[in-house]
Amino acid sequence: MSGGGKDREETLRSFDEAVNMTAGELEKWLKTEESRWRHSLMNWGHDPAK
Numbered sequence: 001m002s003g004g005g006k007d008r009e010e011t012l013r014s015f016d017e018a019v020n021m022t023a024g025e026l027e028k029w030l031k032t033e034e035s036r037w038r039h040s041l042m043n044w045g046h047d048p049a050k
Contacts, residue, residue: 021029030038031049038049 038047041047
C-alpha cells in the first residue's frame, strides 16, 4: 500500500481508541446513536443494551 499519511494515522488512532475501551466505556458507547453495531445486533434479535 502506498502511504496514506494523515488518513492512515487517523484510522489507527480511532481504532486504538475503540479497541482500548474499558467495559464501562464500551457499555456507554453502545447506548449512543454512534453505535451502529447495536442496531445491527438488534436486527438479529439481540439488544446489547438490555
